[in-house]
Amino acid sequence: MYFIKQFLIAFxxxxxxxxxxxxxxxxxxxxxxxxxxxxxxxxFFNDVLSSSVAxxxxxxxxxxxxxxxxxxxxxxxATVFIIPGIIPLVPGSKSYYSMLAFIEQRYTExxxxxxxxxxxxxxxxxxxxxxxxxxxxxxxxxxxK
Amino acid sequence: xxATKKELxxxxxxxxxxxxxxxxxxxxxxxxxxxxxxxxxxxxxxKYAEAFVTPTGIFMTVEYxxxxxxxxxxxxxxxxxxxxxTLVNEFSRNFVNSDMTTEEGSSILKEIEKKKTYxxxxxxxxxxxxxSFFALLSGVRFxxxxxxFISSLSLIGVLYYLNKSKFSFFLKNILGGMIATILSIxxxxxxxxxxxNKIIIGTIILLVPGVAITNAIRDSITxxxxxxxxxxxxxxxxxxxxxxxxxxxLRIYFQALGGM
Numbered sequence: 065m066y067f068i069k070q071f072l073i074a075f076x077x078x079x080x081x082x083x084x085x086x087x088x089x090x091x092x093x094x095x096x097x098x099x100x101x102x103x104x105x106x107x108f109f110n111d112v113l114s115s116s117v118a119x120x121x122x123x124x125x126x127x128x129x130x131x132x133x134x135x136x137x138x139x140x141x142a143t144v145f146i147i148p149g150i151i152p153l154v155p156g157s158k159s160y161y162s163m164l165a166f167i168e169q170r171y172t173e174x175x176x177x178x179x180x181x182x183x184x185x186x187x188x189x190x191x192x193x194x195x196x197x198x199x200x201x202x203x204x205x206x207x208x209k
Numbered sequence: 210x211x212a213t214k215k216e217l218x219x220x221x222x223x224x225x226x227x228x229x230x231x232x233x234x235x236x237x238x239x240x241x242x243x244x245x246x247x248x249x250x251x252x253x254x255x256k257y258a259e260a261f262v263t264p265t266g267i268f269m270t271v272e273y274x275x276x277x278x279x280x281x282x283x284x285x286x287x288x289x290x291x292x293x294x295t296l297v298n299e300f301s302r303n304f305v306n307s308d309m310t311t312e313e314g315s316s317i318l319k320e321i322e323k324k325k326t327y328x329x330x331x332x333x334x335x336x337x338x339x340x341s342f343f344a345l346l347s348g349v350r351f352x353x354x355x356x357x358f359i360s361s362l363s364l365i366g367v368l369y370y371l372n373k374s375k376f377s378f379f380l381k382n383i384l385g386g387m388i389a390t391i392l393s394i395x396x397x398x399x400x401x402x403x404x405x406n407k408i409i410i411g412t413i414i415l416l417v418p419g420v421a422i423t424n425a426i427r428d429s430i431t432x433x434x435x436x437x438x439x440x441x442x443x444x445x446x447x448x449x450x451x452x453x454x455x456x457x458x459l460r461i462y463f464q465a466l467g468g469m
Contacts, residue, residue, distance in 0.1 A: 080339025086290040
């Protein structure tokens with residue numbers, strides 16, 4: 065039940081974002097699904113592995129792979145699906161709290177939070193890189209055949 | 210001879226317009242280069258064509274028999290409209306697979322360039338929705354949800370006018386962060402809002418540079434390191450300016466009004 069609720073919230077939130085990025089009308093719902101899939105993966109692995117960095121990493125891989133898959137299937141640029149899909153994983157609240165710790169001069173806590181934010185950002189990057197590289201391998205195989 | 214030169218120029222200008230639309234509206238570098246090359250090589254048996262694209266400019270060269278033509282185009286204003294990127298992508302596929310003349314192609318592209326984005330009320334509504342639902346992901350009460358909805362909606366409205374008035378992106382994000390914080394403080398002080406931090410987080414998530422982040426990563430893997438680096442810097446500066454806007458407002462609030 066908890067997962068279904070999280071899925072729906074992330075779905076609607078991502079749809080809102082896809083409107084702000086002016087995504088074509090027929091792709092809005094699809095990008096919502098991708099955002100929700102990525103978020104659910106994050107929530108699940110964050111729970112199981114109790115590590116938000118690992119959760120975001122796996123979530124970003126799911127977003128990247130399903131974005132590339134949708135792009136090929138619906139013949140649209142992959143970024144149409146990946147850009148809104150990645151937004152739920154962006155460490156907005158972590159970076160806010162680290163900024164708050166800085167201005168309240170709790171520097172040790174700020175350093176902890178800021179480094180965690182940085183690692184989450186890096187894991188988003190590596191997740192997307194892995195997804196795109198996997199996609200490239202399959203593209204090349206097709207041409208060789 | 211003159212006719213072929215004119216045709217060549219028409220083809221080049223059309224490819225340039227296509228690249229310009231894509232680059233301005235948030236396409237990745239390799240996609241812009243690829244589109245320009247595909248459009249150039251699709252007509253007149255052109256063997257050699259090369260394009261070099263960075264986030265701020267397009268350079269392209271085409272060789273036809275003994276002639277070499279090249280163009281440089283500087284991109285100044287940028288905004289995000291992924292619909293146009295998709296449309297140009299479809300157009301280039303259609304153009305290559307059909308006998309369309311370059312004049313027809315150019316007029317189609319110019320129509321794409323004029324296409325409207327989603328209307329302001331729709332953007333306001335969905336901006337409010339996405340801000341409040343992202344606040345909901347971190348778990349807030351119903352009244353805080355309403356506050357986040359209203360403050361995100363107003364933030365989108367303000368950003369709409371800031372975009373029109375040629376503010377630099379740095380100043381725009383500082384102002385965005387400040388406005389988001391001031392609105393959230395207002396709601397909490399009035400007594401409707403409860404959790405100041407979560408209302409602010411839900412509102413500033415709208416300023417997150419999603420396109421810059423994603424494209425920085427994707428440009429770097431396709432070995433367009435120049436674009437990847439400059440987009441990464443863009444994302445970093447945007448994030449810092451949001452933090453600056455929010456931080457300075459909160460600092461004033463804590464200092465002057467005693468805070469929470």
